[in-house]
Amino acid sequence: MDYDVIILGAGAGGYKAAVHLLKNKKKVLMVEKEKFGGECLNYGCIPSKALIEMSESIYYLKNMPGVSIDYKIDMNAWQEWKNKMVSKITGNAEGQCRALGADIIYGFGTIKDENTLNVNGKDYTAENIIIDTGSVPARIPGIDNVYYNREILGIDHVPESIAVIGGGYIGVEIGTAMAKLGSKVYIIEAKDRILPEVNEELSKAVDKKLRSLGINIMTSSKVLSVSKDNYYKVKTENGEISSEIVLMSVGRIPNTKDIGLENVKIEMDGRFIKTDNHRRTSVKNIYAIGDVTTGPMLAHKAFYDAYVAAENIIGNDVIVDYKAMPYVIYTDPEISFTGYVSKNSKKIMTSAVPRALTMNDSDGFFRIYYDDDGTVTGAAIAAPRSSEIITEVSLAVESYLNIKDLLLTVHPHPTIAEGIHDDFEN
Amino acid sequence: MDYDVIILGAGAGGYKAAVHLLKNKKKVLMVEKEKFGGECLNYGCIPSKALIEMSESIYYLKNMPGVSIDYKIDMNAWQEWKNKMVSKITGNAEGQCRALGADIIYGFGTIKDENTLNVNGKDYTAENIIIDTGSVPARIPGIDNVYYNREILGIDHVPESIAVIGGGYIGVEIGTAMAKLGSKVYIIEAKDRILPEVNEELSKAVDKKLRSLGINIMTSSKVLSVSKDNYYKVKTENGEISSEIVLMSVGRIPNTKDIGLENVKIEMDGRFIKTDNHRRTSVKNIYAIGDVTTGPMLAHKAFYDAYVAAENIIGNDVIVDYKAMPYVIYTDPEISFTGYVSKNSKKIMTSAVPRALTMNDSDGFFRIYYDDDGTVTGAAIAAPRSSEIITEVSLAVESYLNIKDLLLTVHPHPTIAEGIHDDFEN
Numbered sequence: 013m014d015y016d017v018i019i020l021g022a023g024a025g026g027y028k029a030a031v032h033l034l035k036n037k038k039k040v041l042m043v044e045k046e047k048f049g050g051e052c053l054n055y056g057c058i059p060s061k062a063l064i065e066m067s068e069s070i071y072y073l074k075n076m077p078g079v080s081i082d083y084k085i086d087m088n089a090w091q092e093w094k095n096k097m098v099s100k101i102t103g104n105a106e107g108q109c110r111a112l113g114a115d116i117i118y119g120f121g122t123i124k125d126e127n128t129l130n131v132n133g134k135d136y137t138a139e140n141i142i143i144d145t146g147s148v149p150a151r152i153p154g155i156d157n158v159y160y161n162r163e164i165l166g167i168d169h170v171p172e173s174i175a176v177i178g179g180g181y182i183g184v185e186i187g188t189a190m191a192k193l194g195s196k197v198y199i200i201e202a203k204d205r206i207l208p209e210v211n212e213e214l215s216k217a218v219d220k221k222l223r224s225l226g227i228n229i230m231t232s233s234k235v236l237s238v239s240k241d242n243y244y245k246v247k248t249e250n251g252e253i254s255s256e257i258v259l260m261s262v263g264r265i266p267n268t269k270d271i272g273l274e275n276v277k278i279e280m281d282g283r284f285i286k287t288d289n290h291r292r293t294s295v296k297n298i299y300a301i302g303d304v305t306t307g308p309m310l311a312h313k314a315f316y317d318a319y320v321a322a323e324n325i326i327g328n329d330v331i332v333d334y335k336a337m338p339y340v341i342y343t344d345p346e347i348s349f350t351g352y353v354s355k356n357s358k359k360i361m362t363s364a365v366p367r368a369l370t371m372n373d374s375d376g377f378f379r380i381y382y383d384d385d386g387t388v389t390g391a392a393i394a395a396p397r398s399s400e401i402i403t404e405v406s407l408a409v410e411s412y413l414n415i416k417d418l419l420l421t422v423h424p425h426p427t428i429a430e431g432i433h434d435d436f437e438n
Numbered sequence: 439m440d441y442d443v444i445i446l447g448a449g450a451g452g453y454k455a456a457v458h459l460l461k462n463k464k465k466v467l468m469v470e471k472e473k474f475g476g477e478c479l480n481y482g483c484i485p486s487k488a489l490i491e492m493s494e495s496i497y498y499l500k501n502m503p504g505v506s507i508d509y510k511i512d513m514n515a516w517q518e519w520k521n522k523m524v525s526k527i528t529g530n531a532e533g534q535c536r537a538l539g540a541d542i543i544y545g546f547g548t549i550k551d552e553n554t555l556n557v558n559g560k561d562y563t564a565e566n567i568i569i570d571t572g573s574v575p576a577r578i579p580g581i582d583n584v585y586y587n588r589e590i591l592g593i594d595h596v597p598e599s600i601a602v603i604g605g606g607y608i609g610v611e612i613g614t615a616m617a618k619l620g621s622k623v624y625i626i627e628a629k630d631r632i633l634p635e636v637n638e639e640l641s642k643a644v645d646k647k648l649r650s651l652g653i654n655i656m657t658s659s660k661v662l663s664v665s666k667d668n669y670y671k672v673k674t675e676n677g678e679i680s681s682e683i684v685l686m687s688v689g690r691i692p693n694t695k696d697i698g699l700e701n702v703k704i705e706m707d708g709r710f711i712k713t714d715n716h717r718r719t720s721v722k723n724i725y726a727i728g729d730v731t732t733g734p735m736l737a738h739k740a741f742y743d744a745y746v747a748a749e750n751i752i753g754n755d756v757i758v759d760y761k762a763m764p765y766v767i768y769t770d771p772e773i774s775f776t777g778y779v780s781k782n783s784k785k786i787m788t789s790a791v792p793r794a795l796t797m798n799d800s801d802g803f804f805r806i807y808y809d810d811d812g813t814v815t816g817a818a819i820a821a822p823r824s825s826e827i828i829t830e831v832s833l834a835v836e837s838y839l840n841i842k843d844l845l846l847t848v849h850p851h852p853t854i855a856e857g858i859h860d861d862f863e864n
Binding site: 024052053057058059061062065066069070072073076077078079080081082083084085086087088089090091092093097100101104310311312313315316319336337338339340348364366367369370371372397399400401402403404406407408410411413417418420421422423424425426427428429432433 | 450478479483484485487488491492495496498499502503504505506507508509510511512513514515516517518519523526527530736737738739741742745762763764765766774790792793795796797798823825826827828829830832833834836837839843844846847848849850851852853854855858859
């Protein structure tokens with residue numbers, strides 16, 4: 013065998029798996045069809061956070077009493093910065109893998125048999141294969157020539173108006189940022205609420221705030237057709253929208269096409285590769301991680317899958333446990349969820365958290381869930397920077413801590429995190 | 439007796455003690471000489487965070503490639519907003535105490551004997567007294583007519599230049615904010631480094647960044663005299679500075695004057711009121727909490743003291759344990775510390791955390807300390823929003839968690855909190 017492990021796809025998960033395997037003295041080949049770092053680093057979570065960060069600062073200053081600002085955005089110059097920033101992250105990741113001894117081949121890899129992968133016309137063999145081929149945006153047949161996440165995050169100007177088809181996290185994050193940068197935003201969602209993937213209380217908090225930002229949200233509204241002349245015309249069941257740009261964000265589908273799954277007869281779970289809780293496929297030396305497997309399509313879920321798969325390859329019997337898998341959407345309010353809902357909970361409003369008031373940004377709430385004996389089971393938080401504080405609750409859930417452990421741990425004042433602590437009475 | 443408890447001083451600690459006692463059915467009188475909420479809410483942590491928040495957004499946008507901004511700050515309008523924001527917080531706090539049944543008297547209270555407090559010429563009696571009279575800025579004899587925290591946070595314009603005497607947290611926080619708002623800032627510190635109250639690695643990270651912001655830092659430099667004509671002239675051992683404003687921030691001293699401590703012969707610890715680990719003074723039914731007692735002068739330390747004192751009054755034998763008392767300084771990088779140093783640690787640079795790069799704000803480091811068996815003992819973090827993530831480590835320290843619990847808890851991507859998690863290898 014040429015390698016201990018071949019990793020097909022150098023996205024977030026593939027990269028983390030490689031580092032873990034390499035540090036454990038495994039010989040690793042990484043095969044990547046496009047860019048090191050995959051969708052998240054190059055076209056997803058990283059560039060979107062940069063855009064959102066800028067939009068939040070502008071929005072904050074526009075609304076801060078006593079501050080008057082005029083600003084101009086040269087998106088080409090911003091894109092240049094963003095691309096350099098992304099290259100730094102992806103370059104560091106690739107450099108780390110190479111420094112640890114990985115071989116990296118750019119090309120489209122196809123599995124020939126359970127130990128063989130073909131890339132650029134050549135076969136490579138390995139004891140194990142990890143599939144981390146990620147996902148691509150879902151498309152609606154008959155609707156072409158629209159923007160997807162890659163195009164919108166590579167845009168050269170702030171559009172005058174944008175119609176977002178699909179009110180999931182990608183559409184809502186981009187819609188929020190564009191509205192704060194001054195675009196007229198429409199969000200069209202077929203289900204009866206935006207962010208149908210999160211619990212209703214969180215979804216409602218976002219819906220309320222986005223409407224107050226002037227975003228036109230249409231729920232229970234299917235798109236019938238999209239045409240383009242000078243502007244786009246989006247026909248929905250409930251009327252027609254005219255917009256400069258249309259962003260299609262109706263979900264993502266796993267990348268399983270043409271990678272040779274049929275050659276090894278891997279069992280599928282619908283469109284996804286079926287795996288057990290070791291992230292092992294029906295072929296025992298082939299693993300699958302990240303977006304090609306079921307579960308939330310999140311980079312940190314891929315990281316975790318990567319760790320589990322790598323540990324099993326190393327010889328440690330580790331299984332996945334998604335008990336405290338966080339879910340964050342960088343909209344307004346920023347919402348975060350971890351763990352699971354239980355019938356007991358404590359809730360306070362973000363407006364009761366002094367730090368939020370100092371930021372002039374106090375919409376939302378904190379809800380901490382716990383069992384009858386006080387064991388923390390999860391949290392739903394809608395507050396600025398909730399992404400940064402949700403891990404405190406994840407750690408509590410993972411470690412079976414009691415609500416009193418959260419309440420009696422001293423939280424620095426003033427912080428948003430005080431909303432978790434609350435006062436010890438509530 | 440008129441009351442179960444009289445609380446002298448309705449600052450952060452007094453307020454929290456009152457709420458806890460009231461919810462436990464105690465009859466409470468609060469006596470406040472000035473403003474509900476005390477120094478922190480009215481003139482300290484709350485208004486300073488609002489100022490810092492604004493300065494950070496302006497600095498971020500000024501430095502973001504692709505963004506050009508012109509801005510004007512009307513500090514009078516900002517002060518109006520800030521005062522309303524503060525009033526909302528203090529009003530809510532006072533309203534909560536009243537709704538729970540507290541009596542509140544405004545006036546200067548003096549302890550007459552161990553059960554009696556005199557205010558506005560009238561005596562009130564109680565089973566217990568809690569002293570939470572806070573602190574005032576230290577002054578240098580012979581130097582008058584300068585700004586202290588109250589004056590600088592109430593300022594009506596951004597000064598052209600400011601000399602900060604004292605490089606502790608107050609001086610450094612305000613100096614950082616003013617530099618980002620465009621002031622020429624000098625920081626004069628008698629000791630050999632700024633922020634002598636924190637560990638040297640954190641202090642160095644701030645020193646480096648502040649110098650890059652153009653702040654002129656003079657250490658090992660005593661101030662000899664301050665005179666004022668049109669501008670201030672500050673003579674130091676190492677030369678003379680001319681500045682529009684002088685901020686004096688050379689520490690704070692406990693407020694123990696004229697409150698009748700001599701009438702009950704309370705034992706002192708230098709300038710501070712001596713307390714045991716129940717926050718009980720040498721007079722067994724009199725407690726002291728917050729800045730008048732030894733320990734860091736922090737609102738959350740006062741909150742914690744308040745909880746402990748109130749619990750003991752209620753009849754529960756609770757003692758203070760400062761094992762994981764966080765310390766946060768909102769400068770650049772924002773620095774946070776919790777727990778204690780041990781000989782084992784893991785460190786990564788903030789520049790390795792992707793979320794920091796998306797914010798164009800990646801100076802600093804994460805250092806997690808742990809015992810030989812892996813038990814987490816503390817952390818020193820210099821990174822944007824470190825105040826929000828330090829509690830994850832405090833919770834780990836309080837709960838005797840292992841470094842592996844931090845490493846294996848899934849952190850959402852991309853967040854600053856990932857710096858704690860790092861990758862599972864390091």
